[in-house]
Amino acid sequence: MLSVKTKKIIKAIALFSLAFVSINFAFTKIATLENYIPCLIAFIVGTVIVSILFRDVLKDVISKTKKHEFLILLIPLLIHGIVCYYCLNFLTAPVGPFENTETSFLLLNKYFIWVKPFDVLYQQIILVVLIKKLYEYKMSLKNITILFFVFFGIMHIFQIFRTDLTIALLFTLFGILGSFIFPYMILKKRNGYLYNYIIHMLVYAVAALSFWSVY
Numbered sequence: 001m002l003s004v005k006t007k008k009i010i011k012a013i014a015l016f017s018l019a020f021v022s023i024n025f026a027f028t029k030i031a032t033l034e035n036y037i038p039c040l041i042a043f044i045v046g047t048v049i050v051s052i053l054f055r056d057v058l059k060d061v062i063s064k065t066k067k068h069e070f071l072i073l074l075i076p077l078l079i080h081g082i083v084c085y086y087c088l089n090f091l092t093a094p095v096g097p098f099e100n101t102e103t104s105f106l107l108l109n110k111y112f113i114w115v116k117p118f119d120v121l122y123q124q125i126i127l128v129v130l131i132k133k134l135y136e137y138k139m140s141l142k143n144i145t146i147l148f149f150v151f152f153g154i155m156h157i158f159q160i161f162r163t164d165l166t167i168a169l170l171f172t173l174f175g176i177l178g179s180f181i182f183p184y185m186i187l188k189k190r191n192g193y194l195y196n197y198i199i200h201m202l203v204y205a206v207a208a209l210s211f212w213s214v215y
Contacts, residue, residue: 012134050129058125075198083208087212091212093212094212149179152175
């Protein structure tokens with residue numbers, strides 16, 4: 001028989017997986033170079049639903065943040081806009097097997113420009129909920145990190161079958177790095193969830209600028 005604690009942990013992981021997969025592997029399948037509106041709506045609706053269902057968890061995290069500190073989120077959004085503008089107007093687009101939403105940072109299509117910030121927001125919110133819940137259920141930071149290491153590693157390695165090998169390996173590397181950074185920031189640093197969003201967005205901005213410059 002599984003203990004109550006174990007059942008709660010399994011339930012939390014299952015709900016996280018469902019929330020993540022339902023959006024990122026279902027709704028994004030209908031995204032193309034131009035057909036990005038359904039995904040934008042999906043991420044906004046998903047964010048609202050998760051925020052309502054787990055408002056107690058999010059309220060506890062957000063309550064430690066002063067109102068003016070939320071302005072820091074303008075930094076990654078501004079950089080995102082500048083990178084998109086610069087690449088599209090002054091650089092040549094990379095050529096390769098990049099026709100899917102996972103490599104939208106290479107295409108710099110409308111999905112990346114308008115949807116990616118909401119995509120990252122949704123991911124970070126469900127990460128906050130899962131990590132806080134697992135910690136509440138007495139799962140240590142070390143074990144949470146191991147769980148995310150396995151989950152992020154497996155999830156990103158499948159990019160090998162969808163895009164260029166180099167890009168897939170970089171996806172996996174950044175995913176694994178995220179498994180160490182995200183839980184630690186959320187559990188150990190005040191406003192860590194804000195910094196996670198910034199880091200997540202900057203990774204895409206740097207990747208886009210780098211590949212458009214040298215790929």
